[in-house]
Amino acid sequence: MTDLTQAAASRLLTDTNHNRRPWGLLLVAVPVFLVGWLVIWPTISAIARTVWRLDAEGNYGFNLSSYVFFFSDQYSLNNLAITLWTTGMCALLLLVICLPIALYLRFSSGRLPAYVQGLAIFPLFVPSIILAYAFIRVLGPNGMVDILFNAVGLPKIRTPYLTPWGPVIGLVWDNIPLTVLILLAGLGNVANQSIEAARDVGANRLQVFWHIILPRISNSVLVALSFSILGIFSAFTLPYLLGPASPEMMGPFMQRTFREVNDPLNAITQAVIAFGFCIVFGLFYVRSVARNRGG
Amino acid sequence: MKRREFMLATAATAGTLILPRMTSAAEGVIDWYTSSDSNIYDFWANTVKPAFEAANPGITINLVDAGDGAGIIAIGERAIAAKQTGTDPQADYFETANPRLPAGAIEAGIYTNVKAAGLSNYSKINPLAIDSDYSLPYRGSQVLLAYDSTKLDPANTPKDWDALVEWIKANPGAFVYNRPDKGGSGGNFVRRAIHQANGLDPSLFTVDNYTEEFGNEALGKAWAILSDIAPSLYDSGAYSSGNTQSIQLLAQGVVTMTPVWSDQVLQAIDQGVLPPETGLVQLQDLALCGDFSRAVIIENGTNKDAALKLADFVLSEAIQSAILTELGGFPGVSWDYVEPALRERFSDIVPTTIPTFPSGQWEAAINDGWYRNVAPNVARDS
The missing domain is CATH 3.40.190.10 (Periplasmic binding protein-like II)
Known part of the structure; x- marks a missing residue:
């Protein structure tokens, strides 16, 4: 009986060893092929189509005029600036909001943290279009907040609806779950022993956070931020529904240039420029993953 | 081995299922x-x-x-x-x-x-x-002005463009229209301003007479009119992002008047989204487009x-x-x-005439021009 099992096990082991490589590569081939086909190829084609195209005389040639237009057009630059401002502001707010939540969840136990975690993950299950309309109902003009304030005799709020703060609030709320989850995973790396050891030698809470916890989770912070930044930079629904008509974020701007202004060339140029910014954050992420794997 | 065969068979079946159906349309x-x-x-x-x-x-x-x-x-x-x-x-x-x-x-x-x-x-x-x-x-449908008759007496509603502009300026923050590319109610309000700026003559604009020179001249005058009323609009120049959002702002009592599609507003009143006190009015000098x-x-x-x-x-x-x-x-x-x-x-x-505005290149010119010339409102940055 034991012999038989052992034989079977070893056969299974050699089988797996023998077959692992080709099958593994084959399994990876599908996603790699899809990424190549649906992401990398369109990117290359977009870049090629904006720099190598027909000129006025009908000859193909190297032409950067659409990029020159973008970077010399104040309206486009304002849109790029508001996108960068929104992204930066969201990243900052996400860090300020999510880090305390993650720390609380990591270092406390019981029923309450479970509820807090459930609440922090909740936005994951709310589609952004529903979030946008709920936002208008609550924070919009004459919304719930105004009604509550009015009931206790306070003045109306200056509503963030249709101002640059509208998308910021919506996007931060939308990105809380992902950020909290990634930070929480990172905090799992912090050993209780090292914190206790630091406490034993007299470190206060701030010192523990600064010297023990932060160095261990800096990688996770980077990953969490690059993830949310990538999503926020190209966000469409929330900036479109909650943001001002002008300046507009790159997502609605691209869509409008393509669809409403019937100008595919400038829309693709805007997309390539947005891609250029996103790739910087993407590289941060790839670098930190690679560093993690190496270590 | 068997498991592998099973998986291959499953994958093959799944592959055939997700292939696009290459069937012909059915007769009838x-x-x-x-x-x-x-x-x-x-x-x-x-x-x-x-x-x-x-x-x-x-x-x-x-x-x-x-x-x-x-x-x-x-x-x-x-x-x-x-x-x-x-x-x-x-x-x-x-x-x-x-x-x-x-x-x-x-x-x-x-x-x-x-x-x-x-x-x-x-x-x-x-x-x-x-x-x-x-x-x-x-x-068909046409754009009308919907207003809250508890705040604006039907007898005092603006009947022509000049009266409308006067009313908007006298009641800052009480009027909103949506971005012209995001819905026809705001879009046709903008087109009405273009008609106003060009002698109330819809026949000036045809689907194939757009040229950059004529466009800049004709639309430029309209941008001046719209920029002039911008500071008196809701939130000192905010523009809602669609037909429904304008109706929502009217329903929440935030604005007193907004342009609406006739069919949407009748349905909204019918379904109780807008109260029965909602009044409708059309400009008499030249109607809004439909x-x-x-x-x-x-x-x-x-x-x-x-x-x-x-x-x-x-x-x-x-x-x-x-x-x-x-x-x-x-x-x-x-x-x-x-x-x-x-x-x-x-x-x-029942409309006696329904002014229309051509699409084609005019549409792109309006969509781009409005965003560049009317939407940026420097005074609004607070």
């Missing part, structure tokens, strides 16, 4: 596409489809939502490709489309000349609505004859009356061909 099933909102789709699913299928046994309608205008154009491109290869376009009827799109579609012969198709109801169509021999106007939705028949569709039957059916008195009562739209036929009782009931919104 009209492939119908729309780019309109869900209220139009529902109207077809609940009213037109059952009535037509009951009247024409053996013919059914396959209702497909193509998403938006670009979706319809993509199906049109497919029909051109199918025509060239002699295959089946799997499309017979567009609920609303512009036969000039995709460019060259009429020349390619994929759209039916409905004027020459011998429809028994063609002569009933409102002459104001006809735009091309290749499209069939069957429903437009008709025009059906297009695919010439090389398998079920062209059935589709023509459907087109004729849609112009019948029963369906045209239902467009008024159930959709809150205008009929595509002349008002003489609507039930007399209904004509009486809707006499207030």
